[in-house]
Amino acid sequence: MKITQLCALKKNDIEKHTKKIIKIVKNPKFVCTKCIRVAHEKDFLCHPQKIK
Numbered sequence: 001m002k003i004t005q006l007c008a009l010k011k012n013d014i015e016k017h018t019k020k021i022i023k024i025v026k027n028p029k030f031v032c033t034k035c036i037r038v039a040h041e042k043d044f045l046c047h048p049q050k051i052k
């Protein structure tokens, strides 16, 4: 499975893809202002805002 949006992931998906998700979140440049998830690319989030 390709991860397109962190915000759309279900709990089961998170458990299955932990390693991929860690790569996306470990150096975050964006935060989702709706779900408070973080990612290095804004495309992974539904309401991204750049972290300053």
Ligand SMILES: [Zn+2]
Binding pocket: 007, 032, 033, 034, 035, 036, 037, 045, 046, 047
């Ligand atoms: Zn979101």
